[in-house]
Amino acid sequence: MCIRxxxxxxxxxxxxxxxxxxxxxxxxxxxxxxxxxxxRVMKNPVLNRKQMALEILHPKRANVSKEELEARxxxxxxxxxxxxxxxxxxxxxxxxxxxxxxxxxxxxDYRKKFETIPRLRxxxxxxxxxxARKMKKSLRVKRKKVRGTEKSKQVAATGPKSKKAPK
Numbered sequence: 763m764c765i766r767x768x769x770x771x772x773x774x775x776x777x778x779x780x781x782x783x784x785x786x787x788x789x790x791x792x793x794x795x796x797x798x799x800x801x802r803v804m805k806n807p808v809l810n811r812k813q814m815a816l817e818i819l820h821p822k823r824a825n826v827s828k829e830e831l832e833a834r835x836x837x838x839x840x841x842x843x844x845x846x847x848x849x850x851x852x853x854x855x856x857x858x859x860x861x862x863x864x865x866x867x868x869x870x871d872y873r874k875k876f877e878t879i880p881r882l883r884x885x886x887x888x889x890x891x892x893x894a895r896k897m898k899k900s901l902r903v904k905r906k907k908v909r910g911t912e913k914s915k916q917v918a919a920t921g922p923k924s925k926k927a928p929k
Contacts (some may be wrong), residue, residue, distance in 0.1 A: 766821050771809055796820040800864070810872040811865050812839065816848070818860040824855055825860060841866050849881065 799817040806813055820826050832846040839846075851862035867873040874887060884886040893901075905913045 793822045796823060796826045796830070796834075798831065798838075800835075801836075809876045810868040811876070814864050814866075816851075816862045816864050818851075818861075818862070819858065820860065821858045824857070825851070831862075831864070835864055835866060839866050842870070844870050847873070847877065847881065 770924040786895050794820070795820040799819075801817055803812060803814040805811075818826055818831070828848045828851070831848045831851075835841070835846045835848070845867045846905045847865040847867070849863055850866075851860055853860045865877075867876070872881065877887075879888060883890055901916060904916045910915060
């Protein structure tokens with residue numbers, strides 16, 4: 763079901779839908795305008811959150827930032843902005859419309875507990891792993907070549923190599 767179907771009545775096009783269509787010809791100062799429709803809203807008690815698909819109308823704009831969407835969702839669902847997560851935004855061909863997904867957690871603790879690790883890293887709530895995969899492999903190979911206490915000294919020897927200054 764798309765936005766157009768939601769506003770279609772039995773007698774044809776609804777007046778409210780006509781209002782949405784006329785948004786394409788708004789004045790230039792209304793470029794900040796966007797409208798969010800939350801579809802398929804469901805409560806997930808196992809993960810302590812609300813899940814929904816978003817449909818966003820944004821005429822006169824290329825796209826809407828995740829921060830703006832999170833603020834709008836927090837306001838409409840009476841939640842903290844820090845408990846809202848928006849992801850998977852895709853712009854529709856022709857512009858003016860986008861779709862995506864949103865999660866609204868009951869608290870920040872549940873967000874940190876149940877949110878995926880890559881998204882937590884992207885938000886800065888979880889640190890990245892310390893050593894890269896290639897560095898671990900090279901360290902293992904170096905340790906095989908030495909004996910005894912030299913193996914523990916190899917840890918300090920590895921790391922990013924400094925580039926020599928050009929002459």
